[in-house]
Amino acid sequence: MKLSIIIVNFNGVNVTKNCISSLYRFLDVQESEVIVVDNNSSDASRTELPALFPQIVFHQLHENKGFGAANNAGAKIASGEILFFLNNDTLLTSEITEKLTRILMSVESYGIVAPRLMNGNGSFQLSFGKHPTIANEMNSRKRSNDLAAQQLEAPLDNHPVQKEWVTGAAFLIRKMLFQQIGGFNEEYFMYFEDADICKRVRNVGYSVWYVPEASLIHLGGMSYTKGNQQIEYEYRRSQLLFYSEHNTFFEQCLVRIFLWMKYVPQLFLQSRRSMALKILSLTISRS
Amino acid sequence: MKQFVSIIIVNFNGKHFLNDCISSVMPQCADRAEIIVVDNGSKDGSADYLKQTFPSVRLIESMENLGFAGGNNLGVNHANGNYIVLLNNDTKVNNGWLDGLVKAISDDRIVCASSLIKTEGIPDRYYEKNGSINFLGHNIMRVFDEPTDIFFAGGASLIFKKEIIGLPFDADYFVYAEDVYLSLRSRFMGYQIRHTNESTLEHFGSGTSKTQKTKYLSFYQERNRILNTFLFFSPSTIIKVLPLLCINAVVKCCASLIGMKYSIRGIVRAYGWFFVHRDLIKQKRATLLLERKVDEKEVIRYMSGKLTNGESIIGKVINTISLAYCALVGLKVIELKR
Numbered sequence: 001m002k003l004s005i006i007i008v009n010f011n012g013v014n015v016t017k018n019c020i021s022s023l024y025r026f027l028d029v030q031e032s033e034v035i036v037v038d039n040n041s042s043d044a045s046r047t048e049l050p051a052l053f054p055q056i057v058f059h060q061l062h063e064n065k066g067f068g069a070a071n072n073a074g075a076k077i078a079s080g081e082i083l084f085f086l087n088n089d090t091l092l093t094s095e096i097t098e099k100l101t102r103i104l105m106s107v108e109s110y111g112i113v114a115p116r117l118m119n120g121n122g123s124f125q126l127s128f129g130k131h132p133t134i135a136n137e138m139n140s141r142k143r144s145n146d147l148a149a150q151q152l153e154a155p156l157d158n159h160p161v162q163k164e165w166v167t168g169a170a171f172l173i174r175k176m177l178f179q180q181i182g183g184f185n186e187e188y189f190m191y192f193e194d195a196d197i198c199k200r201v202r203n204v205g206y207s208v209w210y211v212p213e214a215s216l217i218h219l220g221g222m223s224y225t226k227g228n229q230q231i232e233y234e235y236r237r238s239q240l241l242f243y244s245e246h247n248t249f250f251e252q253c254l255v256r257i258f259l260w261m262k263y264v265p266q267l268f269l270q271s272r273r274s275m276a277l278k279i280l281s282l283t284i285s286r287s
Numbered sequence: 288m289k290q291f292v293s294i295i296i297v298n299f300n301g302k303h304f305l306n307d308c309i310s311s312v313m314p315q316c317a318d319r320a321e322i323i324v325v326d327n328g329s330k331d332g333s334a335d336y337l338k339q340t341f342p343s344v345r346l347i348e349s350m351e352n353l354g355f356a357g358g359n360n361l362g363v364n365h366a367n368g369n370y371i372v373l374l375n376n377d378t379k380v381n382n383g384w385l386d387g388l389v390k391a392i393s394d395d396r397i398v399c400a401s402s403l404i405k406t407e408g409i410p411d412r413y414y415e416k417n418g419s420i421n422f423l424g425h426n427i428m429r430v431f432d433e434p435t436d437i438f439f440a441g442g443a444s445l446i447f448k449k450e451i452i453g454l455p456f457d458a459d460y461f462v463y464a465e466d467v468y469l470s471l472r473s474r475f476m477g478y479q480i481r482h483t484n485e486s487t488l489e490h491f492g493s494g495t496s497k498t499q500k501t502k503y504l505s506f507y508q509e510r511n512r513i514l515n516t517f518l519f520f521s522p523s524t525i526i527k528v529l530p531l532l533c534i535n536a537v538v539k540c541c542a543s544l545i546g547m548k549y550s551i552r553g554i555v556r557a558y559g560w561f562f563v564h565r566d567l568i569k570q571k572r573a574t575l576l577l578e579r580k581v582d583e584k585e586v587i588r589y590m591s592g593k594l595t596n597g598e599s600i601i602g603k604v605i606n607t608i609s610l611a612y613c614a615l616v617g618l619k620v621i622e623l624k625r
Contacts, residue, residue, distance in 0.1 A: 018365065025367070091364055120349065120364060121357025121458035148459075148567045156573050217364045 003032040003101055004080035004175075008070040009088050010039040013048055015219070016088040020053050023086075026095040033057055037074040039064045067168070068184030068193045075175070075183055083178055087169040089220040090117075096214035100172050103160060103211055111206025112173050112198060114166035116155075116215035123147070124154040125218055127167040128210050132195050132239075133247060134254045158213035164202070166210055168194030169218050177206060185245075190231075191238040199246050229275040236279045256283045292320040292389065292446075293366035294374055297358035299327040301376040302336050304491070308376055309341050315385040320372075321345060325362040327352045354461030355442065360454045369450055375443040378404075380488040387486025388446040398478040399447040399470060401440035402486035417482050419591040419621060422520075422528040423535050424464055424512025427591035430621060437482035438589050439470030443490050451478070457571065463504070464511035471519045474589070477580035505553025509539065510560050517561065518571055520583055527616040531594070531609065584619065592620035 005023065009016045016036065023034060035057045038045050050058040059077060061070060075083055082101055096115055104113045117127040126143075130136040143149045155161055171194075181200045184193050198208050236259065243255050259279060266276040294312060298305065305324075312322060323345045326334045337346050347365055349358065359373055372388060374380070384402060391400035403414065416429040419438035431437065440447075442465060447455060452473065456465040470480050516528060536558060543549035561568070592613035593606040613620050 093364055119458070120361040121353040122360035122364070122454040122456065123357070123458040148564055152566055152570055154570065154574075156570070156577070 002080050003082050003084055003097060003172075004075075004078035005032060005034045005084040005086055005097070006037065006071055006074035006078065007034065007086050007088050008037045008039055008067060008074070009041060009045055009049070010064060010070075011041045011043045011045070012088050013041070013043050013045040016045065016049060017052065019086070019088050019090055020049075020056065022091040022093070024053075024055075026092050027097060029055070032097065033078070033080060035059060035074045035078055037061060037070045039070045065186060066189040068188055069186040072183040072186065075178060078175065081175050082172055083175050084172045085168060085170070087218065087220065089218065090170055091217040091219070093217060094215070096216060099214045100211060103209070104172050104174065109205065109207055110209055111177050111201040111204075112166065112171050112208045113160070114163075114171040114208075114210050116210070116212045117167065117169060117218040118215055120217060120219045124151050126150040126153055127169065127218070128163040129165050131164040131199060131246070132192070132242065133251055134258060155210075155212045160209045160211045160213075163198075163208050163210045165195045165198045166208055168197070169220075170216060173197075173201070177201065177204070180204065187241060188238045189234050191235045192242040193238070196242055196245070229272065233275055233278055237282055240282055259283050289319055290370045290389070291368040292370045292372055292385065293362075293368035294320055294322045294372040294385075295325065295359055295362035295366065296322065296374050296376050297325045297327060297355055297362065298329060298333050298376045299352060299358075300329045300331045300333065302329070302331045302333040304377045305333065305337065306340070307379045308374070309344060311380045312374070312385075313341075313343075315380070315382075320385060321367060323347060323362045323365055325349060325353075325358045327354070327358045353458065356456035356460040356462065356465040357458040359442075360456055360458055363449065363454055366449065369448065370446055371449050371455070372446045373442060373444070373455070374488075375490065377491040378443065378488050379491075380444070384444075384486045384488055387483045388444075390485065391481045391483035392446055392448060394481075396479050397481050398451050398473050398476075399440045399445060400481040400483055401437060402444040402488055403482070403484045404441060404443050404488055404490045406490045419589060420467060421591045421593055421620075422516055422531060422618075423594070424467060424515055425594070426596075427593045428596050430591055434484055435481050436589075437480055438591075439467045440480050440482070442466030442469075444486070444488055445469075447473075451476070459567075460511050460514070461507055463508045464515055467515050468511075468518075471515055471586065472575065472578070474586045475519060475575070475579045475581060475583075477585075500550075501548070502550040502553045505543070505550040506556050506560075509549075509554050509557035513557070513561070514568075517568055518575060519586070524583060524587075524618070527618055530612070588619055588621060588624060590620050592618065592622050 007016065007019065020034060036049055037059045038061060040061050040063055046060055059074060061073060071085055082104060084097065100113050100115060104110050117125040119125050129140055181204060185196050188196060201208060243252050263276040263279050266272045296308065309322065316322060324337055325347045327349050328351050334346060334348055337344055347361060349361060353361060363371055370389060388400055388402060413428055417431045417437040418426050418428040419430040421427055455469045457468060460468060473480060513532065517525060539549055539554050540551060543551040543554055592610045594609045595602045595605055610622055614623055
C-alpha cells in the first residue's frame with residue numbers, strides 16, 4: 001500500500017460522509033487506505049461513519065486535543081509510505097491522488113505537495129503563501145477581503161510551483177519525512193500548524209510544492225469566522241508561538257508592538273476586555 | 288451505454304415553486320437520474336420543507352447566497368452523473384423532458400442542449416424560430432431557420448456533458464448571462480449547441496429575481512452581457528464593437544434616467560467595474576484561452592448583428608444601420624451570410 005488518506009472529523013458527520021463518498025469515486029482501493037480520526041464528536045459520527053463505510057479505518061479519540069494531535073494519531077496507524085492529510089469539508093471531483101503521488105515521488109527533495117483548492121462555487125481559493133512574517137501577513141490581510149485580488153494569484157499554467165507555505169486543508173507528505181520532523185506540533189490548536197510544518201520540512205532540506213493541475217473543492221474556506229473571541233484568542237496564541245519558534249527576535253518584537261497597538265485600545269471595550277487582557281498577557285508571558 | 292444524469296435545481300426563497308417543479312421531474316428519474324437541490328441560504332424554510340416532503344432529493348445547503356452561477360457550480364461539484372441538467376426552480380416540466388434532453392446530446396460534437404421553454408405571456412410565434420445574441424449580449428429573436436439550431440442554451444433548462452465542460456460557470460457572474468458564457472465557452476472549445484423541441488417545460492418567469500432590487504439586477508445584467516464580449520473576443524473585434532457599446536451605454540443611461548426598468552446606479556456601476564477590474568479580466572481571458580480550439584470567426588458566424596428586436600420602423604432603421612456597420616468593419620454575422 002502506498003497512500004494513507006487521513007481525515008479528521010469533529011461533529012461533522014454529514015460533511016465527512018460527502019467527503020468520503022467523493023473520495024471512493026476516484027480512489028484506487030488497492031493502493032490506498034482511508035483513515036478517519038474522530039476527535040471525540042458528540043454527534044452520530046462514531047456509529048454512522050464506520051457503518052456506512054466499512055472499508056475505512058476508523059480511529060476514535062476520547063479527547064479533542066486539536067487538529068494537529070488528531071492528525072498525528074492518524075499518521076501513527078497509517079501503513080502507507082505517503083500521507084495525505086485532508087480536511088473533512090473537501091470534495092474530490094476528479095482523480096488527483098495518483099497525480100499528486102507521482103509528482104511527490106518524482107524528485108527526491110520534494111517533501112510536501114498540495115493540490116489547487118477551489119471554493120464550493122467553483123472560484124479559486126488562495127491556499128498558499130509566503131512564510132508568515134509581519135510584512136507578509138499584512139500583505140495577505142489586505143487581500144483577505146478582496147476576492148478579485150485573490151483570484152489574480154491563481155497560476156495560469158499547470159506546472160507545479162514551489163511555495164513557502166501551503167494550507168493544511170489538503171496536502172501530501174512522505175511518511176519518512178513526517179516521522180523525521182516529529183509530525184504536527186500539537187501545541188498549535190487550529191492555526192499556523194500548516195505554516196509550522198512547512199517551515200520545518202524546509203529546514204531539513206525538502207521543498208514544498210503547489211500543483212495547480214490537481215484540484216479539489218474546499219467548502220469551508222469561504223467564510224472567515226469573525227467575532228468569535230475564543231477563535232481570535234487561539235489565532236493570536238498560535239501566532240505568537242509560531243513567531244517565537246521560526247522568526248527573528250526583531251520580528252518577535254514587531255508582532256508584540258502590533259498586538260499591543262491592536263489590543264490595548266480594546267481594553268476599553270466592555271465586550272472585548274477579557275479577551276484583550278488574555279492576549280496581552282500572552283505577549284508578556286511567552287518569550 | 289446509458290449515462291447517469293444529475294439534475295440540479297438552485298433555490299433561493301422559492302418554497303412555493305418547489306412542489307410543482309420537483310414532483311414533475313421525479314417520475315422521469317427512476318434509477319438513471321438524481322435530483323440535487325442547492326439551497327442558496329433561503330429564509331422561507333425551503334430546506335426544512337424539502338427534507339420533509341422530498342427526502343429522496345439530495346439537498347445541499349449553502350450558508351450564503353452564491354447566485355445562480357455559484358449555486359449551480361456547487362451542485363455540479365456534488366453531482367454523481369456524467370450528464371448534468373440545470374433546471375430553474377420556477378418551472379414545471381412536461382413528459383419526455385429528460386429523455387428529449389439526453390437524446391439531444393447523444394452526438395459527440397454536441398456538449399450542450401436546451402429545451403423548449405414556454406414562458407407565460409410570450410406569444411407562440413416567438414417559439415417558431417430560435418434566437419441568437421448580438422455583441423452587446425442582447426437576445427435577438429427569430430434568427431435560425433432550422434428548429435435545432437440555437438446560439439446559446441438558456442440556463443432555465445439545459446443539459447451538458449460534465450467530463451468535457453467541468454464546472455459550467457464563472458462564479459463571479461453571480462446571476463444573468465452565465466448561460467451565454469457557458470455556450471460561448473463550448474463553442475470556442477469547438478463544440479456545438481443544440482435545441483430540442485422534444486423536451487418541453489413551463490416557466491413562470493423570473494420567480495426569484497422579482498424579489499430582488501433592480502439596482503443589483505441592472506448591474507449584473509449589464510456587466511455580464513458585456514463581460515462575455517470582453518472575455519471571449521480578440522482585441523480587434525472588441526475595438527470594432529466599441530462604438531456599439533458606447534451607443535448602448537448612452538441609451539441605457541437615458542432610459543434609466545426617464546425611469547425605464549433600469550437603475551442608473553446599477554448601469555454606471557457596471558461600466559465602472561470594467562475599469563476597476565482590468566487585471567481580473569486579463570486573468571480570466573488568459574484562462575479561457577487555454578481551452579480554446581477554434582477561431583472566433585466560427586463563433587461570430589452564428590451571432591446576430593441586429594441591435595433590437597423592435598419591428599417598428601425605428602427598429603428596422605437601427606438594425607439596418609447596425610448591419611451595415613458590421614459589414615463595413617468585417618464582422619461576418621449570421622444575417623450577412625444570406
